[in-house]
Amino acid sequence: MPAKHDHHDHDHDLGGHDDHIAPAEAPPSAHEILERAISALLIEKGVIAEADIQRQINFMASRNPALGAKIVAKAWADPAFKKALVAEPRETLKAHFDIDIGTATELKVIENGPRDHHVVTCTLCSCYPRLILGPPPAWYKSFEYRSRVVAEPRAVLKEFGFEPPRSTAVHVHDSTADLRYLIIPRRPKGTDGWSEAKLAALVTRDSMIGTAEALEPAAA
Amino acid sequence: MMEPRFKVGDPVAVARRGHDGHHRAPFYLKGRAGEVAEVIGAFRNPEQLAYHKPGLPKCFLYLVRFRQSDLWKAYDGPAADVLTAEIYEHWLEPAQSRG
Amino acid sequence: MAKSKKPAPKRTPPKLATRRSAKPRKPAPPKAAARKPAPKRGVHDLGGLPGGPIDRAHHTLTPFEERVDALMMVLTNQHGIYKVDSLRRAIESLAAREYRHLAYYEKWIRGIRMMLVEQGVLTDAEIDAKIAAIKAARAPGAAA
Numbered sequence: 001m002p003a004k005h006d007h008h009d010h011d012h013d014l015g016g017h018d019d020h021i022a023p024a025e026a027p028p029s030a031h032e033i034l035e036r037a038i039s040a041l042l043i044e045k046g047v048i049a050e051a052d053i054q055r056q057i058n059f060m061a062s063r064n065p066a067l068g069a070k071i072v073a074k075a076w077a078d079p080a081f082k083k084a085l086v087a088e089p090r091e092t093l094k095a096h097f098d099i100d101i102g103t104a105t106e107l108k109v110i111e112n113g114p115r116d117h118h119v120v121t122c123t124l125c126s127c128y129p130r131l132i133l134g135p136p137p138a139w140y141k142s143f144e145y146r147s148r149v150v151a152e153p154r155a156v157l158k159e160f161g162f163e164p165p166r167s168t169a170v171h172v173h174d175s176t177a178d179l180r181y182l183i184i185p186r187r188p189k190g191t192d193g194w195s196e197a198k199l200a201a202l203v204t205r206d207s208m209i210g211t212a213e214a215l216e217p218a219a220a
Numbered sequence: 221m222m223e224p225r226f227k228v229g230d231p232v233a234v235a236r237r238g239h240d241g242h243h244r245a246p247f248y249l250k251g252r253a254g255e256v257a258e259v260i261g262a263f264r265n266p267e268q269l270a271y272h273k274p275g276l277p278k279c280f281l282y283l284v285r286f287r288q289s290d291l292w293k294a295y296d297g298p299a300a301d302v303l304t305a306e307i308y309e310h311w312l313e314p315a316q317s318r319g
Numbered sequence: 320m321a322k323s324k325k326p327a328p329k330r331t332p333p334k335l336a337t338r339r340s341a342k343p344r345k346p347a348p349p350k351a352a353a354r355k356p357a358p359k360r361g362v363h364d365l366g367g368l369p370g371g372p373i374d375r376a377h378h379t380l381t382p383f384e385e386r387v388d389a390l391m392m393v394l395t396n397q398h399g400i401y402k403v404d405s406l407r408r409a410i411e412s413l414a415a416r417e418y419r420h421l422a423y424y425e426k427w428i429r430g431i432r433m434m435l436v437e438q439g440v441l442t443d444a445e446i447d448a449k450i451a452a453i454k455a456a457r458a459p460g461a462a463a
Contacts, residue, residue: 027457031425032383037449038432039390041441047400048393056389056397102396104403106260123246123366125407126423135388138378141423147370150248153288154297159373169300172288174366176244177281177306178263238358240349242408247360248367270408271348272401272438292367 064134065205068182071097071132072208073199075109076187085109089182093132101131104178111184112210117164118171119157119210120181121149127175129182133208140209150174160211183207185214224280225309230256232284233315234307242270245311253315254286257304265308280309346408346437362418363411384424391427394434401434409433 028036042048074096075082084092089107093099101107107129110118122128123146128136139145149156153172157163164170173181185207191199206212226232236251244266260283264275288301295301360368380388394400409430413421421429435441 029383031422031428033450033453034432034446035383035387035390035428036453037446038428038435038441039386040453041445041449042435045440047440048390048398052393052397053386053389056392057385060385060388060392104396123248124244124363125410135380137375138423139373139375142373143365143368143419144370144373146365147368148373150303150366151292151295153301156373160375166298169302170288170297171301172303174246174303174305176246177260177266177308179260179283179306236358238356242348242404242411246366247358247364250358266404266407268348269402269404271346272405273348 060130060134063131065203065208066200067097067099068129068133068205068208069200069203070196071182072184072203072214073196075111075184076191076199077194077196082111082184085184086111099132101129101180105180106178107132107182108173108179109182109184110173112186112213114168114186116169116171117157117210118173118181118183119149119153120173120175120183121146122175123147123150124174124176127180129180131180132182133205137205157211160206162212183210185210185212188214188216190217222277224259224282226256226259226280226282226312226314228256228258231315231317232256232282232307232312234284235311235313239267241267243267243311245307246305248291249286249305249307252286252291254284254290256282257285258283260306281306282309282312284312361411362413362415363407387424387428387431391431394431400438400440405434405437406430 039048039050039053043050071085071093075085081092081096086109089109090101093101093107105127112118120128121140126136126141128140130136145156150172153170154163157170173179175181185203187199188202191202202215202217204212204215207214231253232255233253234245234249234251239245260281262278263281265279266275268275283304284307285302285304287299288295288297288303289299291303391403391406395403395406406427410418410426413426413429418426432441432446436443436446
């Protein structure tokens with residue numbers, strides 16, 4: 001173990017930590033300092049509390065693709081649930097999963113099938129079903145995805161490793177206003193009788209956006 | 221509250237006009253024709269909300285479906301490929317039916 | 320590759336200004352007379368533009384990004400200081416170069432700053448003073 005008196009060329013930070021064990025923390029960027037300044041001022045003035053931020057961080061941690069996967073797995077396993085989910089998503093998610101998707105947006109649940117494949121984007125910003133799936137992946141927010149998926153969806157899907165046949169219509173949904181979309185991917189073959197937990201393991205985040213299909217049983 | 225101007229199946233076009241300031245009709249759809257797939261509901265106008273105004277009265281929002289081959293000259297996917305977007309009523313005009 | 324529409328004439332949108340006045344300027348939605356006849360593509364309005372390969376690398380939110388995300392939700396959903404539409408408008412008002420080069424949450428925190436000043440919750444002067452104080456506290460030789 002490197003000794004603290006070891007005089008090497010590399011710097012030790014002011015805390016005296018040896019950077020064989022932990023790298024020195026990079027200085028905060030201008031934007032990180034801006035966030036700290038704004039948060040500190042808002043807290044000092046009593047506009048918000050630090051606890052508000054922590055509570056929100058905790059809350060968002062509970063919204064993630066695993067939650068979406070549970071919903072999809074249940075939709076696969078339980079036809080009545082799937083029908084209710086598509087017809088009345090807000091009420092159904094509240095009743096079965098105690099998820100409150102709020103009133104600011106409406107959720108639209110769409111099933112992918114052999115004749116129709118749906119894929120979602122927000123060309124204008126990054127609208128996404130955050131209250132179920134958590135924050136969107138970086139690629140969803142990228143200029144390249146937002147620019148290209150509306151104009152050449154099949155080329156984009158191919159980049160993601162998925163090529164629907166020409167007999168399958170591709171539907172691109174641009175979330176331009178108050179709808180948020182959750183895609184139910186096609187249930188893979190060879191999963192009859194599987195438990196919801198086992199089914200959920202096949203459901204990837206990308207399959208709930210539409211840029212991929214669910215995993216095949218052998219691949220999971 | 222007023223009734224929606226359009227109904228499912230109506231041929232509509234997105235207005236081809238500029239708008240300084242926040243609005244949610246994308247450039248690539250302006251002037252393009254499609255059909256109403258769904259009357260989504262009434263929502264506060266984001267063009268007003270974006271400036272701290274109440275955005276009332278609520279305006280109707282439509283899910284409009286477009287054929288990809290109508291949107292992009294070089295589109296090489298099958299004719300059944302479509303795109304949907306949510307467009308507010310004040311951005312829609314009646315269009316000629318394509319049949 | 321799909322053809323994009325005829326390119327709009329180049330325009331220079333106003334930069335994200337740091338206003339020094341104590342009174343926040345209330346923005347107004349554009350009047351009808353201000354509307355130009357032809358549609359133009361805003362910096363954020365990307366559908367149909369040419370683009371390269373999509374970087375699909377996984378990215379976990381950094382602590383900074385988590386905080387900005389949370390701050391945004393707290394200010395809008397919990398405290399109603401402004402609507403998410405306002406943040407979108409703020410980000411759309413960035414110059415093209417800024418929009419392209421700032422990272423996602425950097426755009427957010429810039430927009431949040433603009434909204435808080437617009438709504439009279441904070442002033443630019445006190446934000447700048449706090450930034451200076453934070454930097455001074457971090458400088459080598461500063462008191463712990």
